[in-house]
Amino acid sequence: MGQKEMVELMKNQIGAVAEMALIFFRATIAAGATMEEALKLTQAYLAAMIHGNNKDPQQDGTAAE
Numbered sequence: 001m002g003q004k005e006m007v008e009l010m011k012n013q014i015g016a017v018a019e020m021a022l023i024f025f026r027a028t029i030a031a032g033a034t035m036e037e038a039l040k041l042t043q044a045y046l047a048a049m050i051h052g053n054n055k056d057p058q059q060d061g062t063a064a065e
Helices: 003-030 035-051
Strands: none
Touching: 003 035
């Protein structure tokens, strides 16, 4: 895949995440959250989407030895 195609794919993926965040934001407002609460929740949602679970399995002590 060429660089141009990769850039287009990345733009599409960023757009999809932005749309999901907007839907999440609007849903929190519809559920009765204040604007500040909705913003904080959406920030947390985006952080979870971007960073995910970066935990190293060997750090919990559950990895096989």
